[in-house]
Structures are given as structure tokens and as C-alpha cells.
Amino acid sequence: MSKNLKLKAARAERDMTQKALADAAGVSRQTINAIEQGEYNPTIKLCLTICRVLGKTLDELFWEDEEDETL
């Protein structure tokens, strides 16, 4: 799984730390870090929560083209 740079960028855009996003989404900072590093594949429920917190759509944060998925 490739790193989720879109999530990192959206978080930076809102000037949020991983901890702040984690608190807002109701998960641990370790989980947000693992998602950004591409080490954890979140459930659709958590994806939606993160999208709501950051004011983005699922496509904007989690869509991957086929070539990205194989990285």
C-alpha cells in the first residue's frame, strides 16, 4: 500500500496535527499515522469520519489510481 500523501496534505491545509485529527475522528494518533504511511487500510466508516473532519470527499482523500495501488 502506498503512502497517503493526499490525507497528509489535507491535514496540513487545515493546519491540523496528527493528534488533532485523531482526536476529532475519535481514533489514536498511531492510527492516523499508519493510514498516512500506508500501513493500515481504514474501514469505510473511518474514511468517512476523516473526510467529514477535513471537509473533503472520499475521492479526494482515498481514491487511488491502479498504478498507485501497486506501489
Next chain:
Amino acid sequence: MKLFKKGKNQLDEMQEQNLRKLESWGFWLTWGALLLSILIQMLVYKDEAAKYLKGEWIVFMASCLFMLVGCVRLGIWSRRGIPSFTNILLISLLAGLVTGIFVAVYNYLSYGDMFTALITVLITGICTFALCLLALSLSLSAYKKRRQKLDSEGDEK
């Protein structure tokens, strides 16, 4: 000081998944260690083994039954194995062979008689094969029925 928050899971989904993986590993390690401990004690206690191993045996069989019933209820056969008669036949043959060899070593160490050991290998091997085949056939049949029921549930429209 509060030790637990009543009713609320303190873990997020990733921590929950990691804990479940850990629990699964813990279960299978304990299961394997228990089986190994039973086999070693059988070799050590020989004829008196049944007297000392009742507790371990009950726990071991209860854990097997728990997994079997749980898997059938969920319509799961195994992670990689294919649920077919040929496969359960091969597994039963393997079980018969492994048990036969184990009993041969056990008997040879106990009585030192090669002929008796070989005869018991045949008898134990065949009995284990037959019992395994019977148990697996029943499980396979229960699994297939359950799978069929689960696949037919719900509205496909």
C-alpha cells in the same frame, strides 16, 4: 480509581484489529502448546497417561469443538483448504499415518517389541483414518448445508 469505563470500547478500529490478531495468535499458540504437552505427557506417563491427562484433554477437545461449531455457523471451511472429499481423504490418510507413527514409537519405547509396534501401527492408523474421515465428512456436510443456507439468505433483487 476507575479501572474500566463501563461498556465503552477504549480501542479504535486499528487497535481492535491488532488486538484480535494478537488474540488469534495467542489462541493457536496455546492450542499447539497444549497438544504438544498432551503428546509429551503420553510418552512420559505411558499406561497411566489417561489418569493424568483428563483435564488437558477436555480443554483441548472443548477448544476444537468451539472452533468447529463457530466455523460451521459462519460458513467457513478454512483459510486456504478447499472443501472437497478428495482433500478430506488426504487429510485423514495423513492423520492415520502420523498417529500410527506416534503410537509405534510410543509402543516400542514402552514394550520394546517391534512386531507388536507394527501391528498396533496398522490398527491405530486404520482406526484414526476411519474416524477422521467420518468426522471430516460430517463437518463437510454440515459446512455445505450452512454455506448453502447463508448464500440463499437475503434479497438479491
